[in-house]
Amino acid sequence: xxxxxxxxxxxxxxxxxxxxxxxxxxxxxxxxxxxxxxxxxxxxxxxxxxxxxxxxxxxxxxxxxxxxxxxxxxxxxxxxxxxxxxxxxxxxxxxxxxxxxxxxxxxxxxxxxxxxxxxxxxxxxxxxxxxxxxxxxxxxxxxxxxxxxxxxxxxxxxxxxxxxxxxxxxxxxxxxxxxxxxxxxxxxxxxxxxxxxxxxxxxxx
Amino acid sequence: xxxxxxxxxxxxxxxxxxxxxxxxxxxxxxxxxxxxxxxxxxxxxxxxxxxxxxxxxxxxxxxxxxxxxxxxxxxxxxxxxxxxxxxxxxxxxxxxxxxxxxxxxxxxxxxxxxxxxxxxxxxxxxxxxxxxxxxxxxxxxxxxxxxxxxxxxxxxxxxxxxxxxxxxxxxxxxxxxxxxxxxxxxxxxxxxxxxxxxxxxxxxx
Amino acid sequence: xxxxxxxxxxxxxxxxxxxxxxxxxxxxxxxxxxxxxxxxxxxxxxxxxxxxxxxxxxxxxxxxxxxxxxxxxxxxxxxxxxxxxxxxxxxxxxxxxxxxxxxxxxxxxxxxxxxxxxxxxxxxxxxxxxxxxxxxxxxxxxxxxxxxxxxxxxxxxxxxxxxxxxxxxxxxxxxxxxxxxxxxxxxxxxxxxxxxxxxxxxxxx
Amino acid sequence: xxxxxxxxxxxxxxxxxxxxxxxxxxxxxxxxxxxxxxxxxxxxxxxxxxxxxxxxxxxxxxxxxxxxxxxxxxxxxxxxxxxxxxxxxxxxxxxxxxxxxxxxxxxxxxxxxxxxxxxxxxxxxxxxxxxxxxxxxxxxxxxxxxxxxxxxxxxxxxxxxxxxxxxxxxxxxxxxxxxxxxxxxxxxxxxxxxxxxxxxxxxxx
DNA sequence: GATGAATGAGGTTTCATTCAT
DNA sequence: AATGAATGAAACCTCATTCAT
Numbered sequence: 001x002x003x004x005x006x007x008x009x010x011x012x013x014x015x016x017x018x019x020x021x022x023x024x025x026x027x028x029x030x031x032x033x034x035x036x037x038x039x040x041x042x043x044x045x046x047x048x049x050x051x052x053x054x055x056x057x058x059x060x061x062x063x064x065x066x067x068x069x070x071x072x073x074x075x076x077x078x079x080x081x082x083x084x085x086x087x088x089x090x091x092x093x094x095x096x097x098x099x100x101x102x103x104x105x106x107x108x109x110x111x112x113x114x115x116x117x118x119x120x121x122x123x124x125x126x127x128x129x130x131x132x133x134x135x136x137x138x139x140x141x142x143x144x145x146x147x148x149x150x151x152x153x154x155x156x157x158x159x160x161x162x163x164x165x166x167x168x169x170x171x172x173x174x175x176x177x178x179x180x181x182x183x184x185x186x187x188x189x190x191x192x193x194x195x196x197x198x199x200x201x202x203x204x205x
Numbered sequence: 206x207x208x209x210x211x212x213x214x215x216x217x218x219x220x221x222x223x224x225x226x227x228x229x230x231x232x233x234x235x236x237x238x239x240x241x242x243x244x245x246x247x248x249x250x251x252x253x254x255x256x257x258x259x260x261x262x263x264x265x266x267x268x269x270x271x272x273x274x275x276x277x278x279x280x281x282x283x284x285x286x287x288x289x290x291x292x293x294x295x296x297x298x299x300x301x302x303x304x305x306x307x308x309x310x311x312x313x314x315x316x317x318x319x320x321x322x323x324x325x326x327x328x329x330x331x332x333x334x335x336x337x338x339x340x341x342x343x344x345x346x347x348x349x350x351x352x353x354x355x356x357x358x359x360x361x362x363x364x365x366x367x368x369x370x371x372x373x374x375x376x377x378x379x380x381x382x383x384x385x386x387x388x389x390x391x392x393x394x395x396x397x398x399x400x401x402x403x404x405x406x407x408x409x410x
Numbered sequence: 411x412x413x414x415x416x417x418x419x420x421x422x423x424x425x426x427x428x429x430x431x432x433x434x435x436x437x438x439x440x441x442x443x444x445x446x447x448x449x450x451x452x453x454x455x456x457x458x459x460x461x462x463x464x465x466x467x468x469x470x471x472x473x474x475x476x477x478x479x480x481x482x483x484x485x486x487x488x489x490x491x492x493x494x495x496x497x498x499x500x501x502x503x504x505x506x507x508x509x510x511x512x513x514x515x516x517x518x519x520x521x522x523x524x525x526x527x528x529x530x531x532x533x534x535x536x537x538x539x540x541x542x543x544x545x546x547x548x549x550x551x552x553x554x555x556x557x558x559x560x561x562x563x564x565x566x567x568x569x570x571x572x573x574x575x576x577x578x579x580x581x582x583x584x585x586x587x588x589x590x591x592x593x594x595x596x597x598x599x600x601x602x603x604x605x606x607x608x609x610x611x612x613x614x615x
Numbered sequence: 616x617x618x619x620x621x622x623x624x625x626x627x628x629x630x631x632x633x634x635x636x637x638x639x640x641x642x643x644x645x646x647x648x649x650x651x652x653x654x655x656x657x658x659x660x661x662x663x664x665x666x667x668x669x670x671x672x673x674x675x676x677x678x679x680x681x682x683x684x685x686x687x688x689x690x691x692x693x694x695x696x697x698x699x700x701x702x703x704x705x706x707x708x709x710x711x712x713x714x715x716x717x718x719x720x721x722x723x724x725x726x727x728x729x730x731x732x733x734x735x736x737x738x739x740x741x742x743x744x745x746x747x748x749x750x751x752x753x754x755x756x757x758x759x760x761x762x763x764x765x766x767x768x769x770x771x772x773x774x775x776x777x778x779x780x781x782x783x784x785x786x787x788x789x790x791x792x793x794x795x796x797x798x799x800x801x802x803x804x805x806x807x808x809x810x811x812x813x814x815x816x817x818x819x820x
Numbered sequence: 821g822a823t824g825a826a827t828g829a830g831g832t833t834t835c836a837t838t839c840a841t
Numbered sequence: 842a843a844t845g846a847a848t849g850a851a852a853c854c855t856c857a858t859t860c861a862t
Binding site: 435436437438439440441516519520522523524525526527532535536539540560562563564566567568570571573574575576577578579581582584585586589590593594596597598600601602 | 640641642643644645646721724725727728729730731732737740741744745765767768769771772773775776778779780781782783784786787789790791794795798799801802803805806807
């Protein structure tokens with residue numbers, strides 16, 4: 001019988017990851033020292049190393065955590081909505097709302113950077129991106145089959161453009177918090193509502 | 206008297222910045238050591254420090270260099286083309302072509318990350334982004350006045366979406382080099398060609 | 411829990427300061443490297459930096475340590491002796507005995523030099539010197555009031571001359587260890603015994 | 616035939632030594648960089664190294680320069696004055712006046728420190744000190760023979776005390792510029808005028 | 821399980837000195 | 842004779858990680 005419950009272990013891990021997230025978003029991965037994380041988590045180095053064998057493991061765990069969250073969000077939406085438009089609208093809603101988590105966005109950007117030089121992180125990030133892209137692609141294809149979307153467009157490319165609208169806003173907001181999400185989303189919908197949606201498939205947009 | 210020419214000094218600076226760019230794109234700013242840069246530039250630390258008083262200065266110079274290049278590109282296009290559509294097309298052409306510079310893209314992403322924690326870099330990046338956004342906004346506004354673009358749209362938001370389509374592709378390409386630019390651009394044009402352009406201002410798109 | 415005792419921490423500090431003193435006296439402050447101190451203290455750099463955040467802090471701590479010692483010595487003497495002559499004699503005894511600590515003297519001289527260019531050290535040294543001078547001045551004034559010392563003399567100036575007789579001997583001994591303290595002290599006493607002490611307050615001197 | 620005159624060479628040397636003195640007095644030997652000296656002398660490193668093969672040589676030259684000056688001063692006084700008292704008075708006058716050269720004093724203190732760890736400088740300084748001491752000793756002995764000074768005193772020790780009164784004041788003034796030389800000298804004279812001078816050899820004192 | 825003092829390799833930067841011009 | 846760009850060893854300091862308690 002383990003001396004501490006599974007729940008305790010998991011709570012400690014989360015405590016450390018939260019602390020790390022706070023640090024990473026402020027100073028970046030490589031500017032954050034283990035001592036920073038320890039201080040933020042109010043834990044000793046020895047304790048932290050019991051849960052993560054190296055700093056790199058914390059980074060990897062962080063990618064994984066954010067990846068899982070993203071997938072879960074999409075799954076949840078898909079489970080609840082069935083109409084293509086509704087799914088897209090809801091996903092947009094959910095993901096754009098995620099932008100309010102400034103710290104999370106900063107960590108994401110940090111991960112983009114990390115993935116440039118860190119094989120392991122890159123692979124995780126790539127998988128994450130391609131999962132989302134695939135989900136979008138499937139939605140587009142489904143819509144094309146049902147005559148809702150212009151069948152001449154490459155659904156993969158469309159998915160990538162949709163991805164970009166998230167990624168790009170994360171970056172722009174990080175540089176200028178004042179950017180308003182509302183008009184941005186409206187602009188996107190207007191642009192997609194044109195050629196994208198055949199005839200009047202969409203009403204207001 | 207070995208008073209060296211201005212050109213020589215400038216060449217050395219460029220030599221160092223190029224070396225730094227190569228290193229940064231491979232290992233990231235903070236993973237790159239000065240020794241790495243020195244080795245890449247085939248220069249001694251002392252020589253490098255003659256041109257940049259600190260590692261941070263190299264980073265700052267790099268932001269500035271990329272910023273200047275971006276601005277120059279837009280200016281050049283504006284000087285040569287006068288029709289709104291032509292300008293946008295040409296800018297898209299030029300900027301999407303820039304994506305072929307894989308190293309440059311990696312450095313850009315590195316800069317996005319750096320700007321999260323580095324005031325100075327953030328400010329430079331912010332200015333860069335807002336310069337581009339303003340340029341786009343002006344173009345959109347001009348087009349709206351001439352009845353080419355839907356006047357209901359917030360030109361700033363549209364400009365931000367346009368920015369995102371560049372930023373987002375940079376990131377996605379960095380994770381997966383196989384992504385094709387052609388279909389991506391086509392998808393964008395299709396999306397913009399719809400609601401965006403009033404009536405038949407654009408034919409094929 | 412390896413929460414170490416206060417005494418241990420203090421012992422480590424002393425261990426480092428002792429090591430530093432040994433190094434400084436041999437090579438001077440700026441010729442002594444942190445590695446030298448670490449080697450002498452048989453400690454790693456990391457350990458040393460746990461106790462002193464910079465080399466400069468070690469220097470400052472050293473001034474303070476010597477300053478405190480000096481003050482303590484005078485206080486002790488004052489507490490035990492009450493007759494002016496006895497106090498002066500005892501102080502002379504104690505301070506001239508301190509000259510036997512060759513290493514300490516070398517560090518003192520190092521500090522004199524350091525105080526030329528180091529604001530912080532200068533201030534500490536200045537305070538130290540003025541504390542001693544004030545103590546002497548008070549003693550002289552007291553003696554003047556009691557008719558033991560020529561009241562025409564500026565007590566501050568006399569105190570400064572007394573200081574000099576210590577400082578000057580420190581320097582001269584550092585250049586030539588053979589210098590004998592006995593005759594030196596005798597000469598001083600003879601000189602002071604003349605005009606200094608009114609009438610036959612002092613017999614032999 | 617040399618391309619430049621001997622005078623030119625000597626002038627350059629002096630130019631460098633002056634610059635070095637200015638730097639040394641402000642930052643200390645080891646805090647002063649060759650670049651500092653070059654800048655102060657308005658000369659290039661190459662030029663400086665033509666006259667001094669190493670930084671250490673500049674330091675050594677500086678000791679020598681100050682040593683020579685000191686000796687010259689004493690010689691000059693001895694040449695002009697013949698009465699013991701006059702010589703001593705004049706030497707005191709000259710040396711205490713030297714204290715006005717704040718920069719020179721700072722360099723002296725720097726040299727005291729340097730001599731702790733630098734064999735070569737130590738030897739030069741030792742010789743300097745012993746030259747002065749010997750000069751004083753001779754004067755004292757002469758005075759003792761002529762019944763002017765208490766023959767029981769060790770003339771060497773007396774000379775050392777006299778030295779101290781200079782050294783000690785240099786140090787004290789360096790820590791506190793406000794110290795007044797007048798009363799200090801008076802105090803010394805009063806002290807020496809007592810036992811030191813037999814009967815009424817000295818009038819005013 | 822937890823602590824935190826200690827380690828030590830390695831990072832950034834400086835600076836005495838050289839040498840091609 | 843003079844210049845000053847370049848060198849590179851070595852300095853100070855940091856920080857991921859370990860391990861005795």
